[in-house]
Amino acid sequence: MSFLEISGLYVDVGGFELSGIGVKAEKGDYLALIGPTGSGKSLLLETIIGFYTPEKGRIILEGRDITDLPPDMRQISIVYQDHMLFPHMDVFENIAYALRKKLRDKKQIEAEVKQIAGVLGIDELLYRKPGTLSGGEKQRAALARSLVVRPKLLLLDEPFSALDARTKERLREMLKKAIIGYSTTVLHVTHDFEDVWALANHVVVIRKGEVMQAGDPESVFRRPSPDFVAEFLGTNMLKGKVKALEGKLTVVETESLEIYSSDPAVPGEEVAVSIRPEEIILARGAVESSARNILKGKVSGIFKKEHTVMAEVQIGDAEIKAVVTPTSCEMLDLQQGKEIYAVFKASNTRIIR
Ligand SMILES: Nc1ncnc2c1ncn2[C@@H]1O[C@H](COP(=O)(O)OP(=O)(O)OP(=O)(O)O)[C@@H](O)[C@H]1O
Numbered sequence: 001m002s003f004l005e006i007s008g009l010y011v012d013v014g015g016f017e018l019s020g021i022g023v024k025a026e027k028g029d030y031l032a033l034i035g036p037t038g039s040g041k042s043l044l045l046e047t048i049i050g051f052y053t054p055e056k057g058r059i060i061l062e063g064r065d066i067t068d069l070p071p072d073m074r075q076i077s078i079v080y081q082d083h084m085l086f087p088h089m090d091v092f093e094n095i096a097y098a099l100r101k102k103l104r105d106k107k108q109i110e111a112e113v114k115q116i117a118g119v120l121g122i123d124e125l126l127y128r129k130p131g132t133l134s135g136g137e138k139q140r141a142a143l144a145r146s147l148v149v150r151p152k153l154l155l156l157d158e159p160f161s162a163l164d165a166r167t168k169e170r171l172r173e174m175l176k177k178a179i180i181g182y183s184t185t186v187l188h189v190t191h192d193f194e195d196v197w198a199l200a201n202h203v204v205v206i207r208k209g210e211v212m213q214a215g216d217p218e219s220v221f222r223r224p225s226p227d228f229v230a231e232f233l234g235t236n237m238l239k240g241k242v243k244a245l246e247g248k249l250t251v252v253e254t255e256s257l258e259i260y261s262s263d264p265a266v267p268g269e270e271v272a273v274s275i276r277p278e279e280i281i282l283a284r285g286a287v288e289s290s291a292r293n294i295l296k297g298k299v300s301g302i303f304k305k306e307h308t309v310m311a312e313v314q315i316g317d318a319e320i321k322a323v324v325t326p327t328s329c330e331m332l333d334l335q336q337g338k339e340i341y342a343v344f345k346a347s348n349t350r351i352i353r
């Protein structure tokens with residue numbers, strides 16, 4: 001039996017339901033829960049913590065069935081996007097609040113608060129009121145308050161989404177240290193795939209209240225189930241047929257392209273080749289490169305995000321998405337209709353059957 005076992009969970013909130021959710025985690029696992037807006041991620045967390053009662057299904061935590069326990073008996077903590085600190089208490093009191101129900105010894109309470117404050121780098125802020133803190137500091141205080149009671153399970157509902165990229169990065173590092181130190185098991189809802197890569201050893205993709213795919217990030221992102229998960233994760237999927245083997249490489253022929261992959265396959269097989277958008281380099285010419293795939297196409301779309309640019313390139317009958325930095329977008333002078341080469345290694349592609 002796993003440390004956390006959620007099985008066959010049905011929750012109906014009128015107009016929306018979680019239908020038959022199953023999630024497993026071992027002690028110390030870091031699960032990322034991703035899915036489109038309105039897919040039931042927050043509802044799942046709130047059911048796990050006990051704010052909703054499932055019609056069917058069980059939640060087992062460390063061998064104990066907690067499905068019918070009140071929230072405060074479950075030894076589960078939650079941190080939201082909005083810190084929800086008590087405004088009239090200083091940071092110390094906020095962190096100590098739940099601990100006082102568990103411990104009587106003042107010295108011990110103080111030691112525990114100071115320990116977690118040290119790990120999360122807020123020891124200098126303990127006697128300030130939440131209103132005087134920055135967004136990142138408030139979230140660290142909220143994390144400290146949740147971790148200080150040493151929960152069996154820590155639930156995070158987009159705790160970093162209101163923070164800037166630099167602050168997010170620092171907080172991820174601190175969170176990582178803290179959860180290792182407190183040997184916590186985490187279920188983290190996020191829209192930011194960076195969180196998945198930086199923190200999680202397991203990822204669960206949900207859609208309309210159902211689990212679509214689960215596994216380690218590498219396999220889910222590189223071998224997404226076709227259609228929804230691939231589309232949602234932005235993984236390029238090129239469908240074709242294995243044409244031939246050339247040495248150690250497999251040549252896959254799509255309607256108008258030939259793609260080289262280092263994955264083995266048998267000629268004649270119908271397959272899809274996946275390639276992550278971060279692993280495609282865009283170049284103005286057919287550059288000298290060790291990458292086997294150098295495909296000529298035309299820019300068909302440019303989408304500027306906070307720190308990256310997503311470029312769509314029409315190559316033959318396929319549209320390939322590539323992520324570039326704003327600097328290289330400028331240097332390449334990417335514009336709709338412009339001729340461009342997409343370059344990627346055979347070793348970065350996966351053949352999916
Ligand atoms: N108490 C409730 N009563 C009725 N409908 C609800 C309730 N809670 C959630 N819902 C509905 O259930 C669906 C899933 O909501 P949920 O908040 O879990 O989505 P989410 O995946 O967390 O989305 P987001 O990424 O935007 O936070 C939504 O359509 C929401 O309106």
Ligand SMILES: [Mg+2]
Binds near residue numbers: 041042043157
């Ligand atoms: Mg939500």
